[in-house]
Amino acid sequence: MTDITLNNLLPVRVSGSGIDDTTFVGIDFGTSTTVISIATHSNATSEFIVRSLPIVQELEDGRTHTSEKIPTVIAYLKTLGRNKIIVGQGAAELKHNHSFKLGRNIWYSFKTALGTDAGALYYNCEIENETLKLRNPKDALKLFVRFLKSRVEDYIKNNNLAPHTQYAFSIPASFEANQRKELLDALAQNGIPVARQALIDEPNAAFISYLQESFSDKSPLKVPDHRNVNVMVFDFGAGTCDVSILEIGNGLKGTYSKNLSISKYYEIGGDDIDKYLALEFLLPQLAKQNNLSLTDFRKGEIKKDILPLLLKTAEQLKITICEKANLKHQNHTLPSHALALNDESVGYDINIGIPRLGTLTLSKPSLSYSQFAEAMKYFCSDASESQPQKYEYIKSFKSIFTPIRSAIKKASLEHEDIDYVLFIGGSSKNPYVRATIKEHFPESEILVPGDLQTHVSKGAAIHSLVFNGYRKNLIQPITSEPILILTREGTVTLMPAGTEVPSEITKIEDLEVAEDNQEIIELPIFIGNTRKMLFNFKLYMPENKTLRKGTPVKVMAEISSDKVLGLRAFIEGIEMIAEPLAPFSNAEKTTEEREVLIAEKQFNLQAERNGGRPTKDGFEALYRAYKNAGLDLQAAQTLEEMNDLFPETSNLNQIGVLFSSAGDRVKALEYYKKAHEANPSNVTVAFNLALQYKLSDASKFQDMLEKVLQLDPNDPEALLEKGRLQNKRSADSGRDLIETAFNIYKKKFDNNSLSEWEYSWFASTASELGKNDMAMIIRESQPKHKAAGLWNEKNLTKIKSNEGLIKIQ
Template sequence: MATDINIKSLFPALRNTQVARPATDIFNTSFIGIDFGTSTTVVSIATIDKGTKEISTKPIWLNQKLDDGAIMSSEKIPTVIAWYNNQLLVGKGAADLKYQLKKGVNVWYSFKMELGEDLGSKYYNSELDRNSSSPILNPKDAAKVFFQYLKAQIDRYIRTNNLPTNMQFAVSIPASFEANQRKELIFALEQNGISINKQSLIDEPNAAFLSYVQVSSSENNPLTLPEGDNPKVLVFDFGAGTCDVSILELGKDLNGIYSKNLSISKFEKLGGDDIDRLIAIDFLFPQLLKESGKSHEDFRTPEKNRIVTQLLKPAEQLKIMICENISLKMSNRILPNESISKDYVSVGNRVEIDTRKGLLTLSEPKLSYAEFNEAMKAFLKSTSLVPYRTKNVTDEFATIFSPIQTALKKASLSKDEIDYVLFIGGSSKNPYVQAALKEHFKESELLIPRDLQTHVSAGASIHSLIYNGFNKNIIQPITSEPFLVITKDETPKVILKAGTHIPCDLIVIDDLVTSQDGQQAIELPICLGNVNKLLYNIKIVSSSSSGFKRNTPVKLELEITTDKLLLARATSIGQSVMVEPINPFANKELTTEQRIVLKAERQANIEAEQNGGKPTKAGLEALYKAYEKVGNDLRAAETLELLNEIYPSIHNYNQIGVLFSSAGYDEKALEYYELAYQKDKDATTAFNYAYKLKSKDKAKFKEILEESLRLEPDKPHSLYELGKLLKREQDPKGKEMIQKAFESWKRKFESNRMSESDYSWLSSAADELGMRDFAQQVRDSKPKFNGEKLYNSENLTITSREEGIIKK
């Protein structure tokens, strides 16, 4: 016999005649649930009927000031802050100015997804600086200001409606939000008197499930649990900034109906905002350039990004128009033929964007259904999980099937074993997304609530009532990724599995030992998910000059708190070390190269903020060198170009040209090489200018090469290029010049004095002289960037084969 699934069946205490031992006075407490969204935030309140014990929820209407001073009220508040006409706007008024003002200067949005990224004063030229009453210099500041406004509106609602002033809160967040993101969110909440106790944070998919259970039950259409079956529910949460997937299992045990997490997808910065951005990059930006008679090479990456930002509003409008039109014609979640037609929709508003190259104009931003369908393919690929990369403005866009596949894999389930797919998040309204999931989950029933944007806050308020009121958690949260320690073993050692229920008991790992005698330090790098996401490096330094002996036991103790924070301690021969996270970007997988760049960006931001919002010379120099070091020549060139604009020097022209040339931007390289030749003439600037003229003006190419050799007769690069030219003209001097250049580079090679670029020149000269084996030897010996290690691999431990167990 099937059993209805409702809040009472999941939490049997509510069925009792007398509500059993509440943790607080539940009838004199306001239980608040906040769905803190990337684009929209919703607040709900849950109450319980004294007689029936039925729980009911309703969204709270929040007042929001418009830019003209008028007040409007809605249950949805855009997660946007603006500083306009010397007044602070939060919500609708700020959202209306979102694309008119400058992000990070006088308008702030999408800061939820930036929490946990310690980039210093990311908004270094913010108009709300340290001297303001509400400074906003980083995402944590923005969240603090936003919740200050939200708390004031909640207080007003409670007073106006004569509700209990004793308030208990729960806040819904992405299931894959990680420790540093949670930590900064909790800080912003607590700074505004929104106290969060233990498990008051609830994963958004879990909150959505609670809300759906309550609503479907109240409408007499409940989910059912067949006898002897354990249905699986995949919760697909596609919002403005996140795509979170959780898989729940429903079942029955001695305590009644239960619901438990089976898996959570890995953190994926993917949402509806990305669809807007891809439309802006791939379709509107080319329209803008064509109408304005410009090329994408006319603009540096930061300016391209600013232009794209100003195209996001029409991109979003076009997306909404197409989705609404298709939804009206959609039947049974199957797309109509119009979804791939060449018919256009257009936004009447003319777009004008002021740039360094003058005013850019787009008279009529437009998009065809076929183009939108093409854009959606990047997000709906199920056969390949490789992100789609744009070209003119470099960006990457993941597919929604990436988090779906990771969640299924962690739960050891196939797509055909999913009974229900529950949609949440505003971006789940997209008909192309619904059609793709219907096609993918052919054996599953799709559950689509009437209001995809408000029911998460309702679920959060239910959680607030049950957890804060009864100290119970209907769905126990789990870890989304495994924790690993890097050792000298072949593979990293798993010290905590993905899917572990939290909070968990103390875990002790005591099968690690040192690997060599005389080891001065023991290092235990702890990662989340994989080795590119380093959280800690626990380091124990020997108190003895003789160091640690080989096979010295090392004990590692771990604990996951209710807020998903990892506590770790390591001990060896009486020495104990407890650590704080070392990685300020724990929510990102980072290569060594990315760490180097982020460190430089952070320092540049801090210095710019301290310099009154103007980037410092030292900060920009360090940043361009960091980009150059890791091989991002375009960003290095653009950063050095910016440095030269703010702090002019003719000696920068040649290096800017070199970097643009390495990045493949030949026209920009030629522009700067010519400037260097004119303003700072020597053999090198003459050669570089000549080299860029090679395919454009052969006569001038030869003329300036000869000028380079007059300035420096032994310049090997000029000798080689002029030698090749003369050789083709059957002039015997050509081979002599190539030989002379070869000998010059070879001497440097043999004395280990080669620059990185000279390896390719020497190997080319060797090829030209018929020395193929030597040319290959040179190519093979070119040094490769190995990065900067965050730990010393010689200090790693190794798993003892003879003894040791993992204890709980």
């Protein structure tokens, strides 16, 4: 058996210039918490000495707080009468203050939004200094990095450390190239050297740190002489869940370590658990205590007014339950009281101001252990690839087994092949999570570091020292997903998953221009599949020059040591001017979902240009995008918000239609009544109100139908419904009415003048008369919305052959 130690992974002889006159810094840049550490190494004793730095952070009242843990939060104190920006603990304490709104005067969770192009996401930022304006997550990151650098420099100066500094930042292993590039840009703009590998995958940093910790505790990990061992690093933080599998073994050059696989990028973290608890348990408590129903709340009110103020309490209840369950937590098995009916409560009230509803109070919110266990079943389900959509107005939650399955599958391993499971990240303190994973990996040894939250930064500091000082990578990093180019025939693999980085240069030489007289060539680049776009690489021809069909297009690509993709393209030997268009999301998206993101971006940009106030045009475009994507609830609530701000554009009937389509009959009825009161002679509104009564009040339904037919005796929808009513009383007694409705629709259908919504009514009328073949023809004839793409099919290249490096997915 061989001990797995950092020194075993280093060459027999190591030397580096500038080791003694350099301070090596490692920063674990977390979604909720950031930690800074420094590392030194003694050649004499072969010891690594690592310590996390106590960082001074200003509070809202001017006092200071010192801690190794820095909340990744920025706040602007104008609303408190101070023209000052603070970072860290003081800002974090304001996250759930009703005077602070995300994007306006407080910024957090910007890590997971890096790499996306949502325009001025923070369009209502109230910072008056234009040079400090935070328009998007990248701006927030630059300001946050500036704060970190200043605190590092203060510590070095106050403790007489070497002024020359080398940095390493730990980030999720599944961070894509666009996310990494934005972080590197922020570092460069703050004067942090990024000439070589400045980034390290969090699971790798965690494993490095654990090797140091286990060596210091005289309990190093072991690798048998006859085989390799596999370590699964489970990194569960506030915003991401990263799973990495490493192989450790003995080779010809001694002990080695390398990545076998990295899970895909998934946004799942402890923050999602907090959101689930707030929405599933605390929101109903708020409604009940204030004599309201859940349908009384609007999407915007839940997202902007209610949820932010419930999250802190949800997190507090989660931590309390986990800590008490941990007290009797043995051998990673849950104690019986972790499933009990008794609850935990906080001893305070939450006051929530909603302009439309006034001030609501949630008194002493509580959560039972059984409710928390129920929530954790949702996040710990191993049943499917993804969990069902729970709430339409926020992203769907993922199971922790989604990234686990991804990593194990890509490593070509089974559960029983995992020798060690290393827990990392603040959310891995959750005993319900650890018990579930232990149950699924019963033969694996469970490893839990002493401090799950400072652990990764220490590994980053060691990496900074070893890489910058000794020019050595302790663990060979790899890419998590294949990188693909889209052509007319399909996708071509540019870089396969598991490519070691930095990579060699890959050349793709079997592409060619597809048509004569093309002025633009588009090379859409994807991660994993065509639902997840990295960027669209556009090649523009010089002025007055076009391309001939069959002209070769050569693509060269490489991945830097920081996993940033470099791409070059040549046509007829000339390197082309390229415009890389950033993606709108890091997650997989359909074309319709991308269209929504484009509309959301434009909405943000227009609101920014309008002084932080959304525009009517922005609302209308966003509503149409939601509607076309089938997101009826979001479309309804967007029109509802527009109606509040621009009542002169009132479209009460359409709001009712969308709420009805989304299954919210209570809200639909509310808006149909308002629309009918505003315009009692409108036939469409009167019929929609009648239809809303159909399932709840038969008498009102019949009365409203008669009113509709009084307004318009030839309204086909009312004729159909009245015919159906008569058929229920006496077979075929309403057939004449339905035949009349059919003929009205048929005339419009033959003249190609049916409205889009009338197709379904016409098809139903045909079915009611037994004309099922006709009903099928009508449904197939209904116009389909075609979403705008992010690339033009005509500008794609084609493949000359399937030989050589080309591989069609």
